[in-house]
Amino acid sequence: MTNSSLSKAFIAIIKRDLTLALRTRSEIANPLIFFVIIVSLFPLAVSPEPELLKTMAPGVIWVAALLSTMLSLDSIFRSDFEDGSLEQMLLSPHPMPILVLGKIIAHWLVSGLPLIFLAPLLGVLLFLPYDAMPALLATLALGTPVLSLVGAIGVALTVGLRRGGVLLSLLVLPLYIPVLIFASNAIATAAADMSIKGQLYFLAAMFALALTLAPLATAAALRISLR
Amino acid sequence: MKEFLHMGGYAMYVWPSYGLALGILLWNIILPMRRKKQQIASIKRRLSRAKNEK
């Protein structure tokens, strides 16, 4: 098995998942619409008063990002599990963590990336100061991959279950808390125009940790759920 | 004795926490005991039923 076929398989998985996801447009759009709706609920629920919304903006945007990633997580393995292609991947000679990483990247491109483009619009909705916008984009760029990676472990654990949805959020949300803390705090500090290097380093560290360990745990969890 | 129970004015906090601790700890002992009895009884019932059929 020459090494090149591994990278070919890796690219093939990403391409395959992207084409599959792009075919069902609504499956991509729903989490994003959900993201916008959640954020626009807060001014209605709390108060439209800019001063208050400004302080809440980082937390609200990030919690909404968390929930919308949670919503879209199910699509990583669900369709492959049902038509059996997940088993084929498990049987393939290539190491499973690499293939799983490919699927997670494809999921991030479809769910995390659009969040990053949408977030500034919602920042304006919540009167987020303009000098906090770069921090918002930076934290989302570093944070959303972690959400997909850690979320994939939860999905792999609950892929065999019929009603895994709510259980998935119970498993995965506590693991999202460190990312939420550092990201929303980074934006708040940036809004008070102080340097946010420290928070970004922490987010990058978590990204590196998730990038290396999460595929291994996901592959092991898949092997177990599909037994 | 009454003064002791008064707990320097904090009786309302100290005694509920000790009481709750006792409750939770006892509950975790009684539950396995009860389940053990039920298990043994159900195994016995199945065994005796199997014997009668033979």
Added chain:
Amino acid sequence: MWSFFHRLASPKHFYLFANRIIPWLGWSTLITFIIGTYLGLFVAPTDYQQGESYRIIYIHVPAAWMSMFVYMIMAIAGGIGLIWKMKMADIIASSAAPLGAAFTILALITGSLWGKPMWGTWWIWDARLTSELILLFLYLGFIALQSAIEDRRTAANACAILALVGVVNIPIIHYSVEWWNTLHQGPTVTRFGKSAMATSMLIPLLTMFLAFKLYFGTTLLMRARVEILERERDTTWMKKMIMGSDK
């Protein structure tokens, strides 16, 4: 000596071992508890700052420590079950989870009961209480996943992975909550470190620690024993034993 330890891996030996040791553990737990509470409530002097309310520490701190300790046990047992495919390790992990959750709930409620006189509110987003709350979510996730999967083997392995992922995340969650707490909380909260206590207050605490550990040992063995009864119900040794004596 090692053969004794290996024999424990078989449910039959574990069951007999548990039957023998549970009475001893049970009584020593009871005695240590009585000594600990007696020392804690009667002998230990009143705290100059918090008066009598600090006596809740003798329940709160051991329970909080046990909630972390039990999660470690669950992760280790899960890991052993995953690597060496030992059924007993899975049984230990699944019996430990509800106990850990009970300790966490106990720590949370006693923490808030203690916070009321000291900080004036039932709940305060103190770093330790918050990480304790997140730990409770991890336990609930573990128990929910375990009851969601029908097949016992898959459930045990899936929960083992969740416990291992959780154990990696606990220090991360703990330090990010500490970091978050120091930002939003001025240093006004009195930091009463365990070591800063007078020895006369420390001895009851250590006794209570021992009592909680013994208690955990007893209830873990009891729960594991019941689990073995459930799983091994149709094995011959079980039938012989049940028919043989009513143990």
